[in-house]
Amino acid sequence: MIALDVDNVSVAYGGGRLSLRQASLKVGSGSVCGLVGMNGAGKSTLFKTVMGFLPPLRGSVQVFGQPVIRAQKAGLIAYVPQSEDVDWNFPVSVREVVMMGRQGKMGWLRRPSAADETLVDESLERVGMRALAGRQIGELSGGQRKRAFLARALAQEGRLLLLDEPFGGVDVGTSEAIIALMGELRREGRSMLVSTHDLGTLETFCDEVALIAERTVLLYGPTGQVLTAENLAHTFGGRSPLHAPRTTHQEDRP
Structure with missing residues (x-):
């Protein structure tokens, strides 16, 4: 089963310039997918779209085969925000x-x-x-x-977890604890999309990686195939790669 299916999605804030254009990726059930790209590449916009905060101008997003709004109402999506998105002075x-x-x-x-x-x-x-x-x-x-x-x-108890920069501003011990927890959750059948700048740890917890630049997903696929020096240079240099391996999920096979 596909946990998250983002299909050719374009998004614009207030109907202006596209903040995400023709982005596609899939996350398999029980898989961890890393989302990698520079600041401003479109990672946060993609997360907000999957959460249902931003409606696509074009394309579609489905979570376990359901539209985002229905998936949200069913409690299928859980979100861990970036630290800067939280008001830490709120008395709670x-x-x-x-x-x-x-x-x-x-x-x-x-x-x-x-x-x-x-x-x-x-x-x-x-x-x-x-x-x-x-x-x-x-x-x-x-x-x-x-x-x-x-x-x-x-x-x-969401089946799809969205983790936005979970390793930002934490010590090594916390990073290791988070990675261990993600491994436990994956074994329990949870699916995760994890935005991170920590390239050094991706291979330790990600089944798949999606590279995002210039407000679109350049490529996604198995971690070992995607994390090449050439692909990372394209991603952080803002140029589209010539070859984009895509993960073939069981539902996509003939």
């Missing part, structure tokens, strides 16, 4: 942040059930943050903040 505890991941599962009164409380505890424990559950989110270190939002994504 770590536990409250993680409980936000359960809101879509709560009843109309928005009161957490015993099952919600248990899942939040388990999610905090899994990222090593249970002892800091009562701490204000703004009092945490960069690595602790990232762990808190990972716990929120776990509590949400």
